Amino acid sequence: MKSSMILVPALVLALAVSVGGCGKKETAGGDVIKIGSVAPLTGPQTHIGKDNENGARLAVDEINAKGLELGGRKVKLELLGEDDQAEPKTATIVAQKLVDAGVVAVIGHLNSGTTIPASKIYHDAGIPQISPSATAVAYTAQGYKTAYRVMANDAQQGKALGQFAVSKLAAKKIAIIDDRTAYGQGLADEFEKAARAAGGEIVAREFTNDRATDFSAILTSIKGKAPDLIFFGGMDPQGGPMAKQMKSLGLTARLLGGDGLQNVNFVKLAGSDAEGVVASSPGLPIDSMPGGPEFRKKFEAKYGVIQVYAPYAYDAVYALVDAMKRAGSAEPAKVLAELPKTDLQGVSGPVKFDDKGDTTGGAVTLYEVKGGAWQVLETVN
Numbered sequence: 001m002k003s004s005m006i007l008v009p010a011l012v013l014a015l016a017v018s019v020g021g022c023g024k025k026e027t028a029g030g031d032v033i034k035i036g037s038v039a040p041l042t043g044p045q046t047h048i049g050k051d052n053e054n055g056a057r058l059a060v061d062e063i064n065a066k067g068l069e070l071g072g073r074k075v076k077l078e079l080l081g082e083d084d085q086a087e088p089k090t091a092t093i094v095a096q097k098l099v100d101a102g103v104v105a106v107i108g109h110l111n112s113g114t115t116i117p118a119s120k121i122y123h124d125a126g127i128p129q130i131s132p133s134a135t136a137v138a139y140t141a142q143g144y145k146t147a148y149r150v151m152a153n154d155a156q157q158g159k160a161l162g163q164f165a166v167s168k169l170a171a172k173k174i175a176i177i178d179d180r181t182a183y184g185q186g187l188a189d190e191f192e193k194a195a196r197a198a199g200g201e202i203v204a205r206e207f208t209n210d211r212a213t214d215f216s217a218i219l220t221s222i223k224g225k226a227p228d229l230i231f232f233g234g235m236d237p238q239g240g241p242m243a244k245q246m247k248s249l250g251l252t253a254r255l256l257g258g259d260g261l262q263n264v265n266f267v268k269l270a271g272s273d274a275e276g277v278v279a280s281s282p283g284l285p286i287d288s289m290p291g292g293p294e295f296r297k298k299f300e301a302k303y304g305v306i307q308v309y310a311p312y313a314y315d316a317v318y319a320l321v322d323a324m325k326r327a328g329s330a331e332p333a334k335v336l337a338e339l340p341k342t343d344l345q346g347v348s349g350p351v352k353f354d355d356k357g358d359t360t361g362g363a364v365t366l367y368e369v370k371g372g373a374w375q376v377l378e379t380v381n
Contacts, residue, residue, distance in 0.1 A: 158190020
């Protein structure tokens with residue numbers, strides 16, 4: 001009896017270390033591995049945030065259905081979805097919550113402005129972070145060996161947009177507006193550099209915020225500069241009203257944006273004033289992705305129309321699990337040792353990382369709204 005009284009606490013302590021140390025809990029069916037997923041699930045960007053979470057959840061459900069073993073033990077993935085409201089401060093609170101909950105990795109965040117501050121918390125905890133959608137150069141420029149992304153960054157996208165504006169849209173006088181987020185301002189900065197290098201003249205540089213809906217003062221000021229094109233670095237909740245207000249003020253300039261505009265909701269918000277708007281999105285069009293058509297069928301049967309980032313969230317989960325399989329473990333340190341070796345054929349295309357954690361390659365596709373829907377213009381590699 002005395003020996004069992006000594007052994008039981010020791011066993012409980014060992015199990016507690018196992019659970020707390022590597023984000024696992026044991027059940028009759030095997031270990032449960034906790035993975036975090038963070039995006040705005042409330043507020044103006046809810047539609048994009050749920051798109052990210054659903055893409056990750058589809059991958060988790062598939063992997064669990066097929067069965068997963070790590071180191072000879074059956075495991076089950078559990079996705080913990082959290083809402084950062086697209087707010088940097090909330091993002092850090094949520095990140096710490098996930099660390100305290102014992103997640104072994106995080107898929108997210110969605111926005112660059114939330115991904116960057118959260119990345120320090122994951123780095124300090126030694127937890128892998130793979131963002132499906134944060135494009136700011138600064139995210140992977142911090143030198144954190146925990147930070148990865150499966151989408152082209154703003155340097156690649158901004159260059160493609162700037163060159164396209166001048167060479168293909170024949171823009172000579174360009175006005176730029178950004179929402180002062182890490183994403184919006186970062187993309188606008190990269191666009192400006194590329195547009196100037198291509199011979200475009202920047203006649204105005206204005207800014208707003210990611211909660212605004214009235215842009216009449218900014219647009220009236222810009223109208224006096226008679227630009228051929230207005231570039232907006234920001235998301236669709238602002239881009240949609242901006243397109244409508246441009247038309248109501250009689251601005252004839254073309255509206256150009258990045259992946260923040262290139263989704264179904266922008267067209268819904270802008271209505272008929274979306275016609276002729278051009279925007280980019282990192283990666284290939286969904287139907288040109290290696291696994292795109294099949295992914296679309298599976299995703300839309302379960303969750304409805306794809307907004308934009310769902311395929312990348314899906315690929316991020318598979319890249320993470322691929323590293324776990326090679327490590328034979330879900331322990332973050334062992335997974336981090338394997339992530340740089342990733343060479344996976346994903347739905348969106350090949351998934352490989354450079355020494356910063358950026359995806360290699362990085363195609364960018366340009367789209368135009370025609371007949372109330374986004375139509376492919378061209379893909380730049």
